[in-house]
Amino acid sequence: MELEWFVYLSLILFSIGILGVLTQKTAIRILFSVELILNSANINFVAFNSYLQSTTSGTVIDQYMGWVFAMVVIALAAAEAAVGLAIFISLYRNFREIVVANIYELAESEEDE
Amino acid sequence: MAVDPVAFTAFSPVLALFAGVILVLIADLVTKDAASNRKFVVSITSATLLLAILLVAKTNDLIPSETVLPMFKFGIFYQIFSIIGLSASILVIFSAAYDFTVQKDLGVWASLLMISNAGGIVIAASNHLLPLYVGFELMAIPIYGMVAYRKRSREATEASVKLFLLGAISSGIIVYGISLVYGATGQLTFAALALNNSQPLKNVGIFLILFGTSFKLSLVPFHWWVSDVYVGAPVSMVNYLAVASKKMAFAFAFQMFMISFVNDTDVWGPVMGLIVILSILVGNGMAAIQNRVMRLIAYSSIAHAGYIAISLVAYAQATGLPNESELKALALYAAILHIVANILMKGTLIAGALIVVNSFENDHMENFRGIYKKDKVVGTTMVLALFSLIGIPPLGGFVSKYFLFIAVVNTNTTLAWATAFVFAIGSAISVYYYVKLARVILDEPSNDIPLVPATPLKALMVLLTVLTVFFSVIVFFITPQDVFSTLF
Numbered sequence: 001m002e003l004e005w006f007v008y009l010s011l012i013l014f015s016i017g018i019l020g021v022l023t024q025k026t027a028i029r030i031l032f033s034v035e036l037i038l039n040s041a042n043i044n045f046v047a048f049n050s051y052l053q054s055t056t057s058g059t060v061i062d063q064y065m066g067w068v069f070a071m072v073v074i075a076l077a078a079a080e081a082a083v084g085l086a087i088f089i090s091l092y093r094n095f096r097e098i099v100v101a102n103i104y105e106l107a108e109s110e111e112d113e
Numbered sequence: 114m115a116v117d118p119v120a121f122t123a124f125s126p127v128l129a130l131f132a133g134v135i136l137v138l139i140a141d142l143v144t145k146d147a148a149s150n151r152k153f154v155v156s157i158t159s160a161t162l163l164l165a166i167l168l169v170a171k172t173n174d175l176i177p178s179e180t181v182l183p184m185f186k187f188g189i190f191y192q193i194f195s196i197i198g199l200s201a202s203i204l205v206i207f208s209a210a211y212d213f214t215v216q217k218d219l220g221v222w223a224s225l226l227m228i229s230n231a232g233g234i235v236i237a238a239s240n241h242l243l244p245l246y247v248g249f250e251l252m253a254i255p256i257y258g259m260v261a262y263r264k265r266s267r268e269a270t271e272a273s274v275k276l277f278l279l280g281a282i283s284s285g286i287i288v289y290g291i292s293l294v295y296g297a298t299g300q301l302t303f304a305a306l307a308l309n310n311s312q313p314l315k316n317v318g319i320f321l322i323l324f325g326t327s328f329k330l331s332l333v334p335f336h337w338w339v340s341d342v343y344v345g346a347p348v349s350m351v352n353y354l355a356v357a358s359k360k361m362a363f364a365f366a367f368q369m370f371m372i373s374f375v376n377d378t379d380v381w382g383p384v385m386g387l388i389v390i391l392s393i394l395v396g397n398g399m400a401a402i403q404n405r406v407m408r409l410i411a412y413s414s415i416a417h418a419g420y421i422a423i424s425l426v427a428y429a430q431a432t433g434l435p436n437e438s439e440l441k442a443l444a445l446y447a448a449i450l451h452i453v454a455n456i457l458m459k460g461t462l463i464a465g466a467l468i469v470v471n472s473f474e475n476d477h478m479e480n481f482r483g484i485y486k487k488d489k490v491v492g493t494t495m496v497l498a499l500f501s502l503i504g505i506p507p508l509g510g511f512v513s514k515y516f517l518f519i520a521v522v523n524t525n526t527t528l529a530w531a532t533a534f535v536f537a538i539g540s541a542i543s544v545y546y547y548v549k550l551a552r553v554i555l556d557e558p559s560n561d562i563p564l565v566p567a568t569p570l571k572a573l574m575v576l577l578t579v580l581t582v583f584f585s586v587i588v589f590f591i592t593p594q595d596v597f598s599t600l601f
Contacts, residue, residue: 007296014289021282030278037285044292052299065301069243073288076250080281083254087261087273094267100278103271106341 006047013040025101027088038077042070117181123172126165130231133161134224141220150217151210158206158223162199169195186240193449194237194364201357202230204460207573208467209349222262225255233361242291242301245368252361253280260346272345279338283328290321303373316380322369323381329362332422333391336415343411348467351407355414356460360452363421371428382429386528389426392419393539401546406466407476409546416539417455423517424448426532430524440523446593447516454509457581461498461574465491472564483558492554494574499547501581504540509584
C-alpha cells in the first residue's frame with residue numbers, strides 16, 4: 001500500500017474530528033471528536049514509521065519510535081477520557097444535563113454588576 | 114533490565130514527589146479533623162517540594178551520558194524551570210490551606226498538585242518530543258481534576274468542563290502536529306529536529322503545534338476559556354494556573370520553539386509576532402472594562418503571557434544577525450526574568466484576592482474598597498504588587514519589562530519594532546486598570562466586614578513583596594551569557 005493513502009485517511013479523520021469539535025453541542029460527542037483527532041495522529045505515526053523504517057538507523061527504540069509514540073498516545077487518551085468522564089458526571093449532577101451549549105452561568109454578560 | 118543508578122539519581126526529584134503523594138494521601142486517612150489535616154498536608158507538601166528543589170539543584174554535577182538516558186538532558190534549563198515551578202507550587206499550597214477548609218480532604222488536592230509538578234519537571238528535562246509530550250499531559254491532566262475539586266460548586270464544574278474540553282482539543286492538535294513533524298523528518302530528538310531543513314509537511318506540523326501551545330499559554334485568539342475558568346475555579350487553583358502551570362507551559366513552548374525548531378524561525382516567528390501583538394492588545398483592552406477582580410487578573414495574565422512570549426519573537430527575529438547568539442541569550446534571559454517577576458507579583462496579588470474572597474464570598478471590585486485601612490499588610494503588599502505589574506521602577510516588573518523591551522528592540526526588524534510599539538501601548542493601557550484597583554484598595558472602607566485572619570499567608574505575601582522590591586539585584590549577579598552558555 002502507498003503511504004499517501006494512510007496520510008489521506010488520517011487527514012480525513014482529523015478534519016472530521018475538528019468539525020465535530022466545532023459543531024457538536026454535547027460534551028460526550030466533543031470528547032469523541034477529540035479521540036478521533038488523537039487516533040488520526042496514531043495512524044500517521046504508524047504509517048510514517050513503516051515507511052521510514054528502512055531509512056532510519058540507530059537503536060531498536062529509534063527504529064520503532066512511531067509505534068512507541070502511538071502506544072503512549074493511546075495510554076494518555078485513556079487517562080484523559082477517564083478524567084473527562086468523571087468531570088462530565090459531576091457536570092450532570094450539578095446541571096442535570098451535559099449539553100455544553102446550555103451551560104453558560106459564567107458568561108460575561110452578568111447582571112450582578 | 115537493571116535500573117542504572119545514574120538514572121535513579123537523575124529522577125530523584127520526581128520520585129520524591131511521588132513519595133510525597135503517597136504520604137499526603139495517608140495523612141488524609143489518619144488525621145482526625147479538618148484543621149489538623151490541613152496542617153499535616155501543608156507541611157508534608159511544602160517539605161516534599163523543598164526536597165525536590167534541593168534534589169534538582171544537586172543534579173548539576175550529574176549529567177548522565179547519552180547512552181543511559183538519551184531522551185533527557187539535565188542542564189541549567191532543567192534546573193531553572195523545575196525550580197521555578199516547584200517554588201511557585203509552595204506558594205500555591207499555602208494559599209490552598211485557606212481555600213479548602215470544609216472537609217478534611219486537602220491531601221487529594223495536594224497529591225494532584227505534586228503529580229502536576231512531576232509533569233513540569235519532565236517537560237524541563239526532556240530532550241525528545243516523546244517525554245516532552247508525556248510531561249505536558251502529566252502536567253495538564255491533574256489540573257482538570259483540581260479545578261473541579263469542589264464537586265457541589267456549579268461554577269467550578271462549568272470552569273472545569275471548559276478547561277478540559279479545550280485542553281483535550283489543544284493536546285490533540287499538538288500530537289497531530291508532532292506526527293506530521295515525525296513524518297517529515299523521521300526524527301524526534303531536539304538536536305536532529307534542529308538540523309533538519311524546512312519543508313511543507315514539517316511547517317504544517319509546526320503551525321499545528323504553535324496553535325495547540327497557544328491554547329495552553331492563553332494567547333489570543335485561543336484565550337476565551339481563561340476568564341471563565343479564573344472566575345469559576347477556586348482562587349488557590351487560579352493561583353496555580355496563573356503562577357505555576359503556565360510557567361511550565363512556557364518551558365514546553367521554549368523547548369519546542371527555541372530548542373527543537375530553532376532553524377525554522379522564519380516559519381513560526383511572524384505568526385508568533387501576530388499572536389503576541391493580539392494578546393497584548395486584547396488582554397489589556399478587556400482587562401480595562403472588568404468589574405470583577407478575578408476577571409481583571411485573567412485578562413492581565415493574558416497580557417503578561419503575551420509579554421513573556423515577546424522573548425520568542427525576539428528569538429526568532431535574531432536569526433541571521435551578526436550578533437545572533439548574544440541576542441538569543443538576551444531574549445531567553447528576559448523571558449526567565451519576567452517569569453520570575455510575574456510569579457512574585459501575581460502570587461502576591463492572588464493571595465491578597467484570596468483573603469478578600471474568603472471574607473466576602475465573591476470577588477467584586479467593591480469588596481476591595483478600603484483593604485488598606487482594614488489591614489495595612491495586605492493593602493501595602495497588594496498595592497506594591499500592582500505597581501510592579503505596571504512596571505514602576507525599581508520594582509521587579511520594571512526590570513523584567515526593560516530587558517524584554519531591550520531584547521526585542523535590539524534585533525531591529527520591522528516586526529520587532531511593531532511588537533515593541535504594541536508592548537509600550539499595552540503597558541500604558543495597563544496603568545489605567547491597575548491604578549483603578551490600587552485606588553479602590555487605598556480608599557476609605559465602605560463597610561466594616563473584617564478580613565479573615567491568615568497570618569502565614571500574610572507572611573508569605575510580605576516575603577514575596579520584599580523579593581519583588583529587591584528583584585533588580587539579581588541582574589547584577591547573573592548575566593545573559595551565564596544562562597545561555599551552559600544551556601545549549
